[in-house]
Amino acid sequence: MNKKKKVAVGLSGGVDSGTTAMILQEKGFTVVGVTMRLFDHQDKEIESARLVADTLGIEHHVVDFRDEFEDVVIKYFKETYEKGKTPNPCLKCNKFFKYGKLMDFCKSIGSDFFATGHYARKIYDEKTDTYKLLKAISSRKDQSYNLFQLSQEDLKYLIFPIGEFNSKEEVRKKALTKLNIVSKKSDSTGICFIEHKKLGRYLKEVNSSSVKEGNFVDKEGNILGTHKGLAYYTIGQKRKLGENxxxxxxxxxxxxxxxxxxxxSEKDLITTKLVLKDTNFINPNIVLPFDSDIKVSQWSEVYRGKVLEKDGDIVIEFYDPVRAPAPGQAAVFYIGDEVIGGGFIK
Structure with a gap:
């Protein structure tokens, strides 16, 4: 790569994105930090991102997407629960904001590349003239599942330095050389836009019908008890259903x-087939049908199945039974370490 190229790094204020910026600066890039303001309670994170930028001596931009984030991600989050499905706001945010509006902003300020602290890798295949998205070296931290919606044009522009590390501990050790200020920061957990991290309380605050009480029933419609609201439950759940x-x-x-x-009962959860919507294939050379390793959530076990087209839909036919895939989550296809694509479970 041309060492004088300009790269914009998505700075969250954490150790992964800060280390990403530091590595690229060491490689000779002109580095610029960019941070999204997506909701009001982000002052600490933005201040931390600014501190990282100041420590590295790089330019820093804060881009305000609060109104759009409310309209796209928060609205989707609320409505998905109200439809009785399980939302994945990170997937929505990645597509429309981090690898959408933010990446567009980076191009508008003249960046040749955009880099994030995601644990994933990309390579260029000269034989097929295509980019491939790969799992991170660290299987424990791998985030490639969350990136299945990327395109060839996106990958051409992206850099994922952290994907080459063996562990989070290794990243922290690297950060210590220049970014002691963030090297010990804990990973963010929970849903970022819920300040108090309490899902039920948040959905009540936004007047969602998904926290309205209703009935537990059996397959025949017989009432078994009272539930607290659709949002408190997911397919496959056994706990917190109430006494008896x-x-x-x-x-x-x-x-x-x-x-x-x-x-x-458990046997009602078993399926060997899924129908997907909004399917994306990162690898444009893939030919249907194909055999694949498949994950049905970020941390699900890996299943084997065939991906095919049937009646205009992309369908997965599994070779072994799958327990409790949740509508609203994504099923992502892998061949070896390569992410082929994925889609949302209907």
């Missing part, structure tokens, strides 16, 4: 129209 229900039953379906949670 927990562990005797499992959540098998969520009916948003009737505001009912259907309870059943």
């Amino acid at each position: 229900l927990s562990f005797n039953y499992v959540v098998t379906k969520i009916d948003s129209e009737k505001n009912e949670i259907i309870l059943g």
Whole structure:
């Protein structure tokens, strides 16, 4: 790479993004820091990102996307729970903001590349003239699942330095050389835009119907008890169903129209087929059908299956039964370490 190239780094104020900026600066890039303001309670993170930029002596931009984030991510989050599904706001944010509006901003200020602290890798395949998205070296920290919506044009512009590290501890050790200020910061957890991190409380604050009480019923419609609200439950859940229900039953379906949670047994959760929507293939040379390793959530076990097209839909047919895939989550396809693509579970 041309050492005089300009790279914009998405700075969150944490150790991964700060170390990303430091590494690229050491490689001779002209580094610029960019931080998204997505909600009001971000002052500490933005101040930390600014401190990283000042320590490295780089330019720093804060881009305010609060109104758009409210309209796109928060609205989707609330409505998905109200439909009885399980949202993944990180996937929505990555597509529309981090690798969407923020990346566009980076191009507008003349950046040749955009880098983030995501644990993933990319390579260029000269034989096929395509970019490939790969799992991170550290399987424990791998975040490639969250990036299945990227395109070839996106990958051309992206750099993922942290994906080459063996562990988070190794990243922290690297940060110590220049960024002691963030080297010991703990990983952020929970949903970033919920300041108090309490899902039910937040959904009540935004007047969501997903926290309205309703009935637990069996497959025949017989009432078994009262649930606290659709948002408190997910397919496959056995715990916190209430006295005499927990562990005797499992959540098998969520009916948003009737505001009912259907309870059943483990055998009701088993499936060998999924239908997807909004499917994206990163590798443009892939030919359907193909065999693949498949993850049905960020931390799910890996399943084997065939990805094919049927009646206009992308469908997965699994070789072994899969337990409790949740509508609203994504199923992501891998061949070896390469992310082929993925789609949202209908």
